[in-house]
Amino acid sequence: GWAAGLVLFYTLFGFFGLPPIVRSVAVKRLTRELGRETSIAKLKFNPYALSATVRGFLVKDKDGEPLLSWDEVYVNFQLSSLFSGCWDFAAFRLVSPYARVNVGTNGVLNFQDLLDRAKESSAASEPPKPSPPRPLRVASLLITNGNARFTDLSRSSPFETLVGPFEVSLEHFSTKPDNKNPCSVTGTTTSGETFGWNGDFSLSPLRSRGGLWVAGIPLRKYAPYYQDQVRFEVRDGVLVTKADYSLALGAGTNVLQLTNASLGVCSLQIAEKGAPTGVVQVAELALTGGSVDLFG
Numbered sequence: 270g271w272a273a274g275l276v277l278f279y280t281l282f283g284f285f286g287l288p289p290i291v292r293s294v295a296v297k298r299l300t301r302e303l304g305r306e307t308s309i310a311k312l313k314f315n316p317y318a319l320s321a322t323v324r325g326f327l328v329k330d331k332d333g334e335p336l337l338s339w340d341e342v343y344v345n346f347q348l349s350s351l352f353s354g355c356w357d358f359a360a361f362r363l364v365s366p367y368a369r370v371n372v373g374t375n376g377v378l379n380f381q382d383l384l385d386r387a388k389e390s391s392a393a394s395e396p397p398k399p400s401p402p403r404p405l406r407v408a409s410l411l412i413t414n415g416n417a418r419f420t421d422l423s424r425s426s427p428f429e430t431l432v433g434p435f436e437v438s439l440e441h442f443s444t445k446p447d448n449k450n451p452c453s454v455t456g457t458t459t460s461g462e463t464f465g466w467n468g469d470f471s472l473s474p475l476r477s478r479g480g481l482w483v484a485g486i487p488l489r490k491y492a493p494y495y496q497d498q499v500r501f502e503v504r505d506g507v508l509v510t511k512a513d514y515s516l517a518l519g520a521g522t523n524v525l526q527l528t529n530a531s532l533g534v535c536s537l538q539i540a541e542k543g544a545p546t547g548v549v550q551v552a553e554l555a556l557t558g559g560s561v562d563l564f565g
Contacts, residue, residue: 283316303383305329305336319346330369330379340365340414355404355445365414372421404445412437415456424493431459446473461485474519482511488534504548506537512559523564530559 292312299307310325323342330336341364347357371379378384416433435456442450449469457463468479486508496502512530517523537551 279316283314287314287316288312299328303328305331319348320344321346330371332379334369335367336369336380338367339363353406355406355443358405358407359409361407361410363412363415366412366416368417370417370419372423374422376423402444404443406445407439407442410437410439410442421493425497426493428491428493430490432456433458435464444472447471447476460487460490462487468514474522475517477516478514480511480513482509484509484511486510488537500542501539502542504538504540506534506539509533509535525563526565527559527561530561531555531557532559 289312291314292309295312296307296309306329308325308327309323311322312324313322314320321344324340326337326339326342327335328337341362343360343362343364345359345361347359350357369379373379413436414434415436416431418431419429421428433456435454437452437454439450439452442452448471450471451469453465453467455463455465462483462485464481464483466479466481468477468481470477470479488503488506488508492503510530510532512527514528515524515526517525533553533555534551535553537554538548540546540548
């Protein structure tokens with residue numbers, strides 16, 4: 270009878286009792302710590318699968334606009350953590366995350382207060398004892414339909430872009446030393462730009478090898494970042510670039526090499542500022558087979 274009662278209590282509390290308690294505490298704590306209104310639409314636990322699902326998470330910025338949100342996060346913890354010496358997760362899935370980064374006219378980030386608070390807290394706390402952290406392992410990590418909005422009002426001409434949707438796929442991720450984590454990232458922007466990365470990396474020591482590419486970059490879009498430094502204007506032009514790379518950072522070892530690098534520009538038009546004519550036109554410009562060794 271006691272055993273049956275405990276199983277029943279564990280089941281009912283795990284499925285129905287714990288979620289509203291955790292949801293209420295988390296919302297109050299995050300709202301207080303972030304200084305911004307925070308809400309969670311729904312929180313679910315599965316006490317037998319040791320999984321949690323958080324749906325409808327939203328942090329509003331001080332101006333009322335969304336600062337950070339996602340539709341769903343799913344995490345599946347593994348009991349093998351009790352014996353493996355690692356924090357083991359079978360899956361981590363993040364659906365439709367959104368982040369807003371806004372640089373004001375004064376050059377200050379919209380979440381600068383959070384960064385300053387974290388810096389002050391880190392400076393005030395005692396240095397932790399030197400002990401290696403417990404490794405983290407995730408069998409499958411997936412981020413789908415991600416979006417990030419970036420606005421910079423500190424330039425003479427305001428700049429705004431939406432990066433997304435993008436996807437991140439990572440298999441057999443581990444923070445164990447020398448573990449190679451294969452990963453891929455692909456995405457687009459509202460201007461039709463596309464980007465991608467495919468490779469692997471390890472965190473201890475920091476190592477990475479792979480390839481990356483960006484295509485369809487309209488040069489006029491980024492004029493706010495160079496127009497005040499040059500005496501000409503780019504009226505048209507689309508940039509494409511890709512390269513393979515090798516990165517290694519650590520004690521006594523610093524390597525950053527680019528190989529098989531290429532850069533291409535098509536439909537390039539350059540003119541003197543305000544001039545109706547005198548445009549320099551290049552139908553196609555290509556540089557291929559490039560290599561760079563930054564530390565060598």
